[in-house]
Amino acid sequence: MKSLLEFILLRMVEHPEDLEINEVExxxxxxxxxKLHPDDIGRVIGRGGNVIKAIRKxxxxxxxxxxxxxxVVLQEE
Numbered sequence: 001m002k003s004l005l006e007f008i009l010l011r012m013v014e015h016p017e018d019l020e021i022n023e024v025e026x027x028x029x030x031x032x033x034x035k036l037h038p039d040d041i042g043r044v045i046g047r048g049g050n051v052i053k054a055i056r057k058x059x060x061x062x063x064x065x066x067x068x069x070x071x072v073v074l075q076e077e
Contacts, residue, residue, distance in 0.1 A: 004062055005032060008055060013040040030068060033075040
């Protein structure tokens with residue numbers, strides 16, 4: 001799952017060296033916390049949140065296939 005998120009995000013951001021994806025277990029749920037360069041946050045969120053919604057939907061589809069419960073969140077600085 002982490003590799004899928006990296007694959008998508010590394011091609012979107014202008015500062016790939018600042019991309020961090022942390023995987024945390026919380027109450028039976030795997031949370032992927034995305035830490036980005038401040039200039040890339042708007043690019044990942046997209047207009048009206050459409051891009052981050054699409055990323056979350058792709059991750060959910062993969063999670064269902066792997067029988068996982070996940071959440072993708074943008075981490076605040």
